[in-house]
Amino acid sequence: MRRLTRLWRRSIQVRVVTSTVALSTLFIGATGWALIADVADSLAATRRDAAAGEVRLAIASAQSELDATVEATPAAQVQVLNSLVDSVTDTEGDAGYELVLEGPLGADDVPVRSSLALSRGSVPAALRRTVVERDGTYAAFSRVAALGSDESHPAVVVGSRLHAPRTGDTYALFYLFSMADQERALTLVKQALVLGGGAAILMVSGISFLVSRQVLNPVRMARRIAERYAKGELDSRMAVHGEDDIARLSTSFNAMAASLQSQITRLEQLSILQQRFVSDVSHELRTPLTTVQMAGGLLFEARDRFDPVTARSAELLKTELDRFEDLLVNLLDLSRFDAGAAHLELDQVDLVEMAKEFADDDWNATGLDVTVLGADEPAIVEADRRRVQRILRNLITNAAKYSGSDRLELEVGQVDDRVSLVVRDFGRGITDEEARHVFDRFWRADPARAEGGTGLGLAISREDAHLHGGGLRVYSRPGEGTEFILTLPRVPFAEGGPAVDQPAVRPVFE
16 A cells, blocks of 8 residues: 555656546446436336336226126126236237236235236335226336246336226236346446446546656656756756657757756866865965964064064064964865865764863953863764864854853763764854854854954864764854854764764754
8 A cells, every 4th residue: 555655646647547547437437327327217218108008008908898798797707807817828928018917906805816926016015006096007117026936027017997897896907017128228238338438448548648658758757867967967868859849848958958067067167276276375375374484483582672563563473474374274174175185083082071171271361161061971972083172162262252251161962873062152142144154164244353263163163073974053042142063973974974963952042
C-alpha cells in the first residue's frame, strides 16, 4: 500500500490514467445501467401488453362458451372450464403459457386446477386479491417454478374473472406467460454492454496512457536534465523534435540552459580571479608589511625620545600596522577556504576546559565579568584547537567591544553526538536585519564602524565551524542581549556530509 501511495504521489501519468479509467468506468457503468433498465422496462411492458391483449380475447371466448351453456346443467358448465385447462395441459407447453383456474369463489376451500403443478406463490397474492374482488383484466410480474423444482423463470401473470350464468358462480382465471425469451434477450444485451464497455475502457486507458506519455516524456527529460544541472553537468540539452509546443518548450529550455551555463561560467571565472587576486595581493603584501612593521616597531620602541607629536604618530603607526596584519591574515585564511585548501589538525579538545581558560583571562581592561555555565563534566570533541580558540576569541572580543554589556556568560551544553558552546552577552543586542548579515564578509553594523575592525572575524569563525561539520548561529533581542552558539560534532563529518548545527542547548534569546 505504501508503494502504491508513493507511486500515486510521484507519477502524474499514473494519476492521469487512473483518473481517466475511473471516470470512464463510472460514465460507461451509469450509461449501461440506464440502458439496461430502459431495455428491461421496454421488454417487460411489451410482453405485458401483448399478454393482456391475448388474455382479453381468451377470456371473452371462454365467457361466450359459458354463456352458450345457459340451458345446460351446472356440471356441463364446469366441464367447459375444465376442458379449457385440459386443452392447455395437452399442448405440453407449446401454448406459451400456463393456466390456473380457481373457483367457484366464495367457498371455504376454493378448488384450484392448473395446467402445470406450480409452486405456491407463482400467482402473486396481490394480483389474486384484485381479480377476486373486481371485474376486469389485471397483470403482474412474478417468478414461476414447477412444484418441487428450485429453478424459476420470470413470467407475466394476467388474471380475470368468469361468471357461470347457470349457477351464478364466479371463477378466477390466471394466464402465466413465460418471459424466458425476454430474459435471454436482456442477458445478451448485458453481455454486449459489458464487453463493449470493457473494450471502451481498455481503449480509453490506452489512449490516456499514450497521450500522457507524449506530454510527460519531455517533462521527465527536462527533470533529468535539471537534476544534472544541479550536479554541475551543464552541457546536457533536451532533444528537439518537430515544431509543436513541446518542441518550442525544449528549444526555450535549451536556450535557458545555455544562458545559465554562460552566466555560471562567467561568475566562476570572476570568482576564481577574485580569489586569486586576494590571495596574490595578500601574499605580495606580506614581505613589505614585514619590513614596514620592523621599522614601525623600532620607531614605537624609541617613541620616548621623540617629541609628543612624533611619539603619537609612532603609536598610531604601530596600531594600524597590527590591524593591517590581522586583515592580511584573515584574507589569507578566507582564500584557503575558497580554494578548498583549509584542513583540520584534529586533537581531543575539552570545550569546558577551553571556556574556563578564556574566562580566567584578564578582562578587567574591558570591564567585562565572564562566568562559565554547564561546566560540571568535560565536553570532549575531536577538533582543531587553534581554530576553535580563534572562534571563541572572535566572539568574546566582539562582545567586549560592541555589546555594551558588563557581563558575559559562556555556557556549555552537550548531547550524544554534538556539543554546543554559547557566548552570551546582555547588552544592546542586534536587530533581525543585522542578524541576517552578521556573518557576511566585510559587513559591520554602525557600532562596529566606530570601534574599527575588518568585518571578517565572524565570517572566518563560521567557516571554521563548517570545516568541522558544525555550525555557528546567532540569536538576539534588541535591548536584552545577543548569543552566538557554536555547535561541533563529537567527530567531524566527512567532507560533503550533513552539518550538525542544531544547538545542544536552548537559546535564551530565541
